[in-house]
Amino acid sequence: xxxxxxxxxxxxxxxxxxxxxxxxxxxxxxxxxxxxxxxxxxxxxxxxxxxxxxxxxxxxxxxxxxxxxxxxxxxxxxxxxxxxxxxxxxxxxxxxxxxxxxxxxxxxxxxxxxxxxxxxxxxxxxxxxxxxxxxxxxxxxxxxxxxxxxxxxxxxxxxxxxxxxxxxxxxxxxxxxxxxxxxxxx
Amino acid sequence: xxxxxxxxxxxxxxxxxxxxxxxxxxxxxxxxxxxxxxxxxxxxxxxxxxxxxxxxxxxxxxxxxxxxxxxxxxxxxxxxxxxxxxxxxxxxxxxxxxxxxxxxxxxxxxxxxxxxxxxxxxxxxxxxxxxxxxxxxxxxxxxxxxxxxxxxxxxxxxxxxxxxxxxxxxxxxxxxxxxxxxxxxxxxxxxxxxxxxxxxxxxxxxxxxxxxxxxxxxxxxxxxxxxxxxxxxxxxxxxxxxxxxxxxxxxxxxxxxxxxxxxxxxxxxxxxxxxxxxxxxxxxxxxxxxxxxx
Numbered sequence: 486x487x488x489x490x491x492x493x494x495x496x497x498x499x500x501x502x503x504x505x506x507x508x509x510x511x512x513x514x515x516x517x518x519x520x521x522x523x524x525x526x527x528x529x530x531x532x533x534x535x536x537x538x539x540x541x542x543x544x545x546x547x548x549x550x551x552x553x554x555x556x557x558x559x560x561x562x563x564x565x566x567x568x569x570x571x572x573x574x575x576x577x578x579x580x581x582x583x584x585x586x587x588x589x590x591x592x593x594x595x596x597x598x599x600x601x602x603x604x605x606x607x608x609x610x611x612x613x614x615x616x617x618x619x620x621x622x623x624x625x626x627x628x629x630x631x632x633x634x635x636x637x638x639x640x641x642x643x644x645x646x647x648x649x650x651x652x653x654x655x656x657x658x659x660x661x662x663x664x665x666x667x668x669x670x671x
Numbered sequence: 672x673x674x675x676x677x678x679x680x681x682x683x684x685x686x687x688x689x690x691x692x693x694x695x696x697x698x699x700x701x702x703x704x705x706x707x708x709x710x711x712x713x714x715x716x717x718x719x720x721x722x723x724x725x726x727x728x729x730x731x732x733x734x735x736x737x738x739x740x741x742x743x744x745x746x747x748x749x750x751x752x753x754x755x756x757x758x759x760x761x762x763x764x765x766x767x768x769x770x771x772x773x774x775x776x777x778x779x780x781x782x783x784x785x786x787x788x789x790x791x792x793x794x795x796x797x798x799x800x801x802x803x804x805x806x807x808x809x810x811x812x813x814x815x816x817x818x819x820x821x822x823x824x825x826x827x828x829x830x831x832x833x834x835x836x837x838x839x840x841x842x843x844x845x846x847x848x849x850x851x852x853x854x855x856x857x858x859x860x861x862x863x864x865x866x867x868x869x870x871x872x873x874x875x876x877x878x879x880x881x882x883x884x885x886x887x888x889x890x891x892x893x894x895x896x897x898x899x900x901x902x903x904x905x906x907x908x909x910x911x912x913x914x915x916x917x918x919x920x921x922x923x924x925x926x927x928x929x930x931x932x933x934x935x936x937x938x939x940x941x942x943x944x945x946x947x948x949x950x951x952x953x954x955x956x957x958x959x960x961x962x963x964x965x
Binding site: 497498499500501502505506509510513514515517518521522528535536539540543544602605606608609610613627628629630631633634649652653656659660663 | 679680681682688691694695696705708709711712714715716717718719720724725728729731732733735736737738
């Protein structure tokens with residue numbers, strides 16, 4: 486049976502480097518995806534934040550038995566991203582238009598379909614990028630990384646009721662934004 | 672980077688998305704409307720890291736893996752969080768502190784109590800309360816001078832390098848030595864009680880109050896003075912105060928305590944207050960206890 490995340494991080498913190506690789510392999514992709522979307526598609530920044538998150542995990546040494554690793558990891562990642570965007574230099578460089586085009590799903594499709602998919606991906610990225618940070622994080626955690634409501638509550642350090650309201654309000658705003666973005670791009 | 676990831680749960684299918692929204696507490700009507708809004712999210716996929724990129728990340732992180740932890744660090748990590756965890760930690764610390772106390776401490780304290788008992792047996796007319804008032808602070812003297820001598824042994828730097836804070840260590844040691852003194856004091860109480868004619872609680876007060884006062888004053892003074900000097904100063908001061916109280920009372924053979932019970936209660940309470948002040952002041956005072964260069 487595979488060791489749990491909590492067992493792996495306990496081994497890492499006890500000074501066993503061998504436990505680090507499976508843990509990073511498990512979370513590198515999902516965490517990069519989350520941060521890529523949280524930073525509105527800034528891949529170099531997302532990669533930096535992934536490394537910062539893992540470094541923070543190792544340096545902080547604050548994980549305690551009884552905690553769930555996944556929400557704790559995403560809590561660190563989210564806070565580091567918020568901290569990054571709080572710096573004045575970061576605010577100047579976060580315009581979505583400066584970014585590379587977002588990735589899209591169907592690379593095996595024809596050029597026309599690819600263009601259409603890319604356009605859809607751009608609309609979604611634009612709409613999500615326009616959401617306030619707190620709604621964006623809740624929606625990304627719920628619908629892209631498959632966190633449970635309890636896990637989001639722990640990761641964002643907010644009550645369960647607030648998670649539900651952020652998802653509800655965030656979804657409603659996202660729907661409005663998607664309609665507006667779609668209209669603008671026509 | 673590989674080109675992209677496929678969407679994962681719940682965006683990988685309309686059914687999964689509906690199930691997630693159902694979990695979120697939405698009604699069927701709301702699910703239909705919300706799923707339609709959320710399904711386009713599946714179009715925005717993300718770059719997946721290649722195995723090579725993951726390997727490089729692991730290599731960059733490896734130097735930062737903590738070094739193999741000490742048993743103490745391991746014990747700390749094993750404790751549950753919160754107040755229960757703090758209590759558990761102090762209990763574990765108490766257990767570790769048993770080993771650092773030299774056998775002479777356990778023997779000397781027991782010997783003091785035995786001598787107190789013998790003294791009363793050899794001189795039946797001697798005031799029981801006086802014996803207890805001399806023995807109680809003497810136990811505190813031995814305890815504080817034995818358990819808090821890290822500075823004198825040049826071990827303070829090592830103690831400060833350990834994960835438990837100075838306050839946690841002090842609490843653990845204080846708990847240990849005071850519990851031992853309490854046990855010995857109660858034993859002496861039991862020996863003297865049948866012949867004393869006093870209430871058990873009053874006999875207890877005779878030694879416990881000055882013991883707490885001496886422990887509190889010694890440890891508070893030890894923030895400024897070496898522990899040996901602080902303990903000697905406190906005990907000498909107590910003996911002088913006791914002698915003055917004796918002069919004003921009915922002498923060493925009187926069954927009446929030279930210090931009234933009310934005053935003893937106040938002295939015991941003052942001792943507890945001094946201990947609390949010492950524990951609060953300890954973190955700020957510790958840097959001043961470290962050896963100075965040059």
